[in-house]
Amino acid sequence: MSGRVQQFREFREKMNQRILDQKHLPINRFFTLDTKAYEDGALDAMTKEFAGLSASMVLRCDDCISYHVVRCKELGATDEQLFEIFNVSLVAGGSIVIPHLRRAVELLDELNASDATS
Amino acid sequence: MSGRVQQFREFREKMNQRILDQKHLPINRFFTLDTKAYEDGALDAMTKEFAGLSASMVLRCDDCISYHVVRCKELGATDEQLFEIFNVSLVAGGSIVIPHLRRAVELLDELNASDATS
Amino acid sequence: MSGRVQQFREFREKMNQRILDQKHLPINRFFTLDTKAYEDGALDAMTKEFAGLSASMVLRCDDCISYHVVRCKELGATDEQLFEIFNVSLVAGGSIVIPHLRRAVELLDELNASDATS
Amino acid sequence: MSGRVQQFREFREKMNQRILDQKHLPINRFFTLDTKAYEDGALDAMTKEFAGLSASMVLRCDDCISYHVVRCKELGATDEQLFEIFNVSLVAGGSIVIPHLRRAVELLDELNASDATS
Amino acid sequence: MSGRVQQFREFREKMNQRILDQKHLPINRFFTLDTKAYEDGALDAMTKEFAGLSASMVLRCDDCISYHVVRCKELGATDEQLFEIFNVSLVAGGSIVIPHLRRAVELLDELNASDATS
Amino acid sequence: MSGRVQQFREFREKMNQRILDQKHLPINRFFTLDTKAYEDGALDAMTKEFAGLSASMVLRCDDCISYHVVRCKELGATDEQLFEIFNVSLVAGGSIVIPHLRRAVELLDELNASDATS
Numbered sequence A, B, C, D, E, F: 001m002s003g004r005v006q007q008f009r010e011f012r013e014k015m016n017q018r019i020l021d022q023k024h025l026p027i028n029r030f031f032t033l034d035t036k037a038y039e040d041g042a043l044d045a046m047t048k049e050f051a052g053l054s055a056s057m058v059l060r061c062d063d064c065i066s067y068h069v070v071r072c073k074e075l076g077a078t079d080e081q082l083f084e085i086f087n088v089s090l091v092a093g094g095s096i097v098i099p100h101l102r103r104a105v106e107l108l109d110e111l112n113a114s115d116a117t118s
Helices: A003-021 A025-036 A045-058 A062-074 A079-093 A095-117 B003-021 B025-036 B045-058 B062-074 B079-093 B095-117 C003-021 C025-036 C045-058 C062-074 C079-093 C095-117 D003-021 D025-036 D045-058 D062-074 D079-093 D095-117 E003-021 E025-036 E045-058 E062-074 E079-093 E095-117 F003-021 F025-036 F045-058 F062-074 F079-093 F095-117
Strands: none
Touching: A003 A025, A003 A062, A003 A095, A003 E095, A025 C025, A025 E079, A025 E095, A045 A062, A045 A079, A045 A095, A045 B045, A045 B079, A062 A079, A062 A095, A062 E095, A079 A095, A079 B045, A079 D095, A079 F025, A095 D079, A095 F003, A095 F025, A095 F062, B003 B025, B003 B062, B003 B095, B003 D095, B025 D079, B025 D095, B025 F025, B045 B062, B045 B079, B045 B095, B062 B079, B062 B095, B062 D095, B079 B095, B079 C025, B079 E095, B095 C003, B095 C025, B095 C062, B095 E079, C003 C025, C003 C062, C003 C095, C045 C062, C045 C079, C045 C095, C045 E045, C045 E079, C062 C079, C062 C095, C079 C095, C079 D025, C079 E045, C079 F095, C095 D003, C095 D025, C095 D062, C095 F079, D003 D025, D003 D062, D003 D095, D025 E025, D045 D062, D045 D079, D045 D095, D045 F045, D045 F079, D062 D079, D062 D095, D079 D095, D079 F045, E003 E025, E003 E062, E003 E095, E003 F095, E025 F079, E025 F095, E045 E062, E045 E079, E045 E095, E062 E079, E062 E095, E062 F095, E079 E095, F003 F025, F003 F062, F003 F095, F045 F062, F045 F079, F045 F095, F062 F079, F062 F095, F079 F095
């Protein structure tokens, strides 16, 4: 796995654990709701990840975008499908989404290169 | 069709036509890109409408939400599926999404009542 | 109570009940977290309502602002205190907050007039 | 002048006066800074109004958009110039700007009709 | 004091001074309004800092969050109180606040470690 | 040219090319609309860049701000004119714009220093 993805995951996991260890019950419940929102249900997990990705792109949250791109890839999304969501997000959110799109595509290329060498 | 949905559609169509009639070519091209973003492609139209709906909800645009709810229903989305997208949007965008969720559910109920009597 | 406040509360309560009746468990849990976030704890309810009010103002959500203004008044906040929060929100969020400030002050005046005649 | 523009101006002026009468000095100073930001300086007032209009459109504040459209027209902006700013705002802010664009064009048409009959 | 906090403060102070030295009077007045908004008044400084912190979190401005966390600590806020504001912000602003929450908690831990060794 | 500006341009150009090479036609058309929005027309390019800069500042997109500051300088904008747009953006968007203003002024100083030594 690429260094950037690895670094993002490690900081994310370390701080999530730190926050959960604070035992602020409502915050911990929020984290659970956040995780469960993307599980299979009346819609499959992939469709919900696509929805989460477009929400993250128009809100321009790089960490959220990274997380959902990784999850979409893990669930088997193709580059063509991801670019469709990138396009929906770009049209809905405007050119201010472009800097985040650049970083999302850079991450996607890293993930693909990592898959190819693993 | 309910009065509210009808009124929204009429204003939308009247003003879209007015804007297109201005013949500002780049704006007209943007409108075309917006329409085409939700057509079948590497992802089916419904998945893209769900992504557009979640983007609209977290950006809290009532007119956009109304448009995508109507389109999702036209494409055959069930209430259970729509509530899954509502949930993703609520968790991603927070409680400030709730006022828009109220209006989205009110619209959904109007659309369902309209279907039942048509 | 003034007509506007009454109308807002009735729609809010009707649609909240409608949404809870859908029995989408994660959404219902989110509503519970939202309610509980403003209860007395390590900070008193009023301080948390002030924080919720400033969050609502900079995010420019009229319904959220109305709700928190009503709650602040119920908890005994003075106009002078509310204008302090209005000022923090205005400076943090900029002049785009002003249209929402106008409606917040109109609501505050209605609440005060209503108190005076009850 | 059209009813909608008149109604907007009256509420705006009434509530601005109400807020200033509260004599919360920092808020009053903020209002002064807001007014002065659009006066002739190193840039002429029209250029600054165009910048204020695009800021208002991408932040999707209808009242702010209305105010700046009225001001641009008072300063002599043509429809062609305003549609250029609408286009910049649409591309920068995305399709979620469209509902606000519809209302901005409706207002512009009202202002033009009002000019023609005055 | 930790390196990260120190670096943030130094850049902040250097650039604030640079901006003030430009002698653009309205910008300098805005900076004064921003500073004064958080001073003791009808509400104490801490309550206003909490309101500024929640506004900063839902608007997802890391530098603003850092500034208000530092100020809250200086004024004597406990971790329990700060997590209450984190929770209000998380519920109001949604899971897109989480990346900023991670960095806020990391900063808080640095500030606490710094206090313990000073 | 300074290292920071150079690095930003190189990543921007590399990733723009990568995205265009994906040959997702609607995304490529969007990029064209984005470029063309700022060309001379009913308004001159500079006025449109100022509008794009204020939009970027209130939406708090550092890469967009950098791009428009560079373009404004290339078109001959003076520091006094840029500070006028900074002020409009600061008043419209609030103190959360300040961290982006700091970085914009740092970039402006780098561009000016680079001009002086070239």
